[in-house]
Amino acid sequence: MVNGIIARVSKGSVMDQIYLPKNRPSALGIGEYVVIAPALQKKQIMPYYYNAQKIEPIKAEIIQGIISNADAENIIIAGSFLEKGFNFDDIDIIVINGEGKAIEKYAETAFGLKAHIINMKYDTLRAGLNTDPLFQMILSRFASKERILLNIKPIINYKLLDMHLLKSKLLPEQFEYLNGKEKYKLTRNMIAIKLFLEGKTATIEKTNKEIENLFGKGAVSRLLENTMEKTLFTAKYKQVYRKVFNVIMDGISHAKQKQAG
Numbered sequence: 001m002v003n004g005i006i007a008r009v010s011k012g013s014v015m016d017q018i019y020l021p022k023n024r025p026s027a028l029g030i031g032e033y034v035v036i037a038p039a040l041q042k043k044q045i046m047p048y049y050y051n052a053q054k055i056e057p058i059k060a061e062i063i064q065g066i067i068s069n070a071d072a073e074n075i076i077i078a079g080s081f082l083e084k085g086f087n088f089d090d091i092d093i094i095v096i097n098g099e100g101k102a103i104e105k106y107a108e109t110a111f112g113l114k115a116h117i118i119n120m121k122y123d124t125l126r127a128g129l130n131t132d133p134l135f136q137m138i139l140s141r142f143a144s145k146e147r148i149l150l151n152i153k154p155i156i157n158y159k160l161l162d163m164h165l166l167k168s169k170l171l172p173e174q175f176e177y178l179n180g181k182e183k184y185k186l187t188r189n190m191i192a193i194k195l196f197l198e199g200k201t202a203t204i205e206k207t208n209k210e211i212e213n214l215f216g217k218g219a220v221s222r223l224l225e226n227t228m229e230k231t232l233f234t235a236k237y238k239q240v241y242r243k244v245f246n247v248i249m250d251g252i253s254h255a256k257q258k259q260a261g
Contacts, residue, residue: 018036045064045067045068045145047060047063047064047067047077047143047144047145048143048144048145048146048147048148049142049143050139050141050142050143050144050148050150051140051141051142051203052082052141052142052143054084055082055084059081059082062107062111062113063077063143065106065110065111066093066103066106066107067143067144067145069103069106069110070095070098070102070103070106070145071098071099071102072095072096072097072098072099072103072145073096073097073098073146074096074097074098074144074145074146074148075093075094075095075096075098075103075144075145076093076094076096076139076142076143076144076145076148077091077092077093077094077142077143077144078092078093078094078138078139078141078142078143079091079092079116079138082141082142082143083141083204091107091113091114091115091116092115092116092118092138093107093115093116093117093118094118094120094125095117095118095119095120096120096121096122096125097121097122098119100117100118100119101117103115103117104117126151129150129152130152130153130154130155131154131155131156131157131160132157132160132164133161133164133192133193133195133196133202134164134189134192134193134202136152136192136196136201136202136203137188137192137202137203137204137207140201140202140203140204140205141203141204152201154196154199154201156196156197156251158248158251158252158255159252161193161196161197161248161251162248162249162252164189164193165189165190165193165241165244165245165248167186167189168186168187168189168190168241169241170186171183171186171187171234171237172234172237172238175230175234176230179226180223180224180225180226180227181224183223183226183228184220184223184224187211187215187223187237188207188208188211190237190240190241190244191207191210191211191214191240192207193244193248194210194240194243194244195207195210197244197247197248208220211223214236214240215228215233215236215237219233
């Protein structure tokens with residue numbers, strides 16, 4: 001068996017390289033073929049999957065790599081990255097008590113992915129799940145380093161919902177200028193707020209089902225593919241928006257009256 005040596009990979013201008021000392025085993029001579037392998041293997045961590053068991057092997061490999069190389073108490077990978085198909089445009093990584101920049105760099109270097117990093121603590125995570133339907137949607141499907149118990153206790157913050165809903169207001173006026181993903185996202189966000197106000201948890205599945213109930217079978221696909229007919233859709237959209245907006249305004253008004261009294 002050939003005796004080996006320990007060397008470090010160095011960054012070069014064109015190619016990275018490994019420097020070997022001249023005083024080394026004869027089997028590692030000039031022109032010899034050698035096998036290069038890590039001296040220390042990082043411990044492989046088995047991710048915990050929530051509502052995302054059936055994903056493509058390449059995505060499972062990426063998740064495994066990010067979680068195993070992350071220096072944080074917990075890592076949560078979510079976003080449309082976990083949806084069916086080879087969509088690598090949107091990968092949200094929530095870093096719990098750790099270094100987000102290092103994870104962002106690793107995702108880009110190892111896999112060429114642009115990650116959206118969100119740094120937070122567990123208290124912030126729980127508060128977001130309790131008060132924010134859009135955050136609930138993000139975490140309706142995820143992979144994580146450690147198991148997370150989603151004990152959601154809804155608290156309606158009407159001002160927060162008003163700010164979220166405002167972003168969806170311009171869809172009818174900007175219909176011709178928005179692409180399919182933008183139309184779907186604005187519609188999805190409005191419907192998630194509607195479900196939350198009705199006392200329902202805003203998951204992606206429930207939100208998509210409600211879009212189909214309100215705008216017709218196949219509405220989600222037509223929005224994403226940018227083939228939705230404008231006139232009927234925007235008329236119904238404005239009607240739904242007005243109802244959700246009125247509920248929020250009533251909630252804000254009642255809150256003010258309660259404070260004044």
